Amino acid sequence: MTQQASAFEFSDVQNDVISRLSTRMKFVGIFYIVVGAMMGLGTVAMLFIMPPVAVIYGLATAAEILIGLWTNNAASSFRMITSTQGNDVGNLMNALESLRKLYNLQFWLLIGGIVLCVLIVIVALVGGLAFMSQMTPTT
Amino acid sequence: MTQQAQPHAPSGFEFNEAQNLTFNVLASRMKFLGILNLVFAVFIALFAVLAMFTSPLTIVVSGPQVALMVVLGLWMMNASSSFRMITDTKGSDINHLMTAMEALRKLYNLQFWLTIAVLVLFLVGFLIAISMGVFAAAAMSGEGPGT
Numbered sequence: 180m181t182q183q184a185s186a187f188e189f190s191d192v193q194n195d196v197i198s199r200l201s202t203r204m205k206f207v208g209i210f211y212i213v214v215g216a217m218m219g220l221g222t223v224a225m226l227f228i229m230p231p232v233a234v235i236y237g238l239a240t241a242a243e244i245l246i247g248l249w250t251n252n253a254a255s256s257f258r259m260i261t262s263t264q265g266n267d268v269g270n271l272m273n274a275l276e277s278l279r280k281l282y283n284l285q286f287w288l289l290i291g292g293i294v295l296c297v298l299i300v301i302v303a304l305v306g307g308l309a310f311m312s313q314m315t316p317t318t
Numbered sequence: 319m320t321q322q323a324q325p326h327a328p329s330g331f332e333f334n335e336a337q338n339l340t341f342n343v344l345a346s347r348m349k350f351l352g353i354l355n356l357v358f359a360v361f362i363a364l365f366a367v368l369a370m371f372t373s374p375l376t377i378v379v380s381g382p383q384v385a386l387m388v389v390l391g392l393w394m395m396n397a398s399s400s401f402r403m404i405t406d407t408k409g410s411d412i413n414h415l416m417t418a419m420e421a422l423r424k425l426y427n428l429q430f431w432l433t434i435a436v437l438v439l440f441l442v443g444f445l446i447a448i449s450m451g452v453f454a455a456a457a458m459s460g461e462g463p464g465t
Contacts, residue, residue: 187331193412193416193419196416196419196420196423197419199423199427200419200422200423200426203423203426203427203429203430204426206430206433207426207429207430207433210433268333268337271415272337272340275340275341275344276340278344278422279340279343279344279347282344282347282348282351283343283347285347285351286347286350286351289350289351289354
């Protein structure tokens with residue numbers, strides 16, 4: 180027979196693992212946010228020097244800050260599991276939802292990066308072939 | 319009284335369908351990122367081996383990077399397969415969850431220490447730059463017109 184979600188409480192040993200995970204995630208999350216803030220300043224500076232590069236900087240900054248915020252949210256929900264009683268599964272699911280968003284973003288960023296790399300290779304190949312055909316003397 | 323789950327002991331608790339969906343999506347994303355980490359690690363290792371003949375220092379720089387990527391990739395895949403087991407099996411959801419949590423803890427522990435290392439390196443570099451600047455300024459003032 181399955182237990183009710185509201186009645187479920189993690190044991191002390193499990194709370195210890197979750198608590199340590201939460202501490203590490205909090206630190207990593209804050210680091211991401213701080214680095215994101217620094218990149219944000221760089222983006223503002225880039226706006227005046229090279230606006231097209233500032234767009235790329237801006238996107239990277241947004242991703243960095245989102246990853247930091249979601250890591251921090253997950254860390255807070257994990258902490259709530261150990262510091263409160265009566266809603267362990269609810270807090271766990273909140274933490275996992277933040278983790279899902281975080282890994283979803285990383286997944287799509289990587290897909291975007293791979294697609295961009297493939298496009299660059301194709302453009303370079305097509306450009307190279309076009310250049311070669313122009314260089315070949317016509318008879 | 320609340321029900322306490324024992325570590326690595328069968329528990330009657332089962333996550334519901336909506337919760338399983340979250341576990342499933344998280345598991346598939348983590349698996350993809352884990353595999354990609356391993357693939358990139360293999361590429362970097364191949365590049366390092368090829369570059370070793372022209373510049374032996376490459377292996378020193380790439381070695382730790384490859385090791386980190388392999389370890390991160392493996393822990394991501396471990397966490398992913400445990401999350402997947404929560405949805406695919408019955409009767410041991412909490413045990414699988416705690417295995418995934420342990421893998422996540424290792425993953426973030428490594429990121430924590432890497433961040434500390436980066437901060438220490440940054441601080442050391444900053445201090446070296448400042449001391450070099452002070453020495454240069456002192457040397458410049460020593461060679462001034464008055465001396």
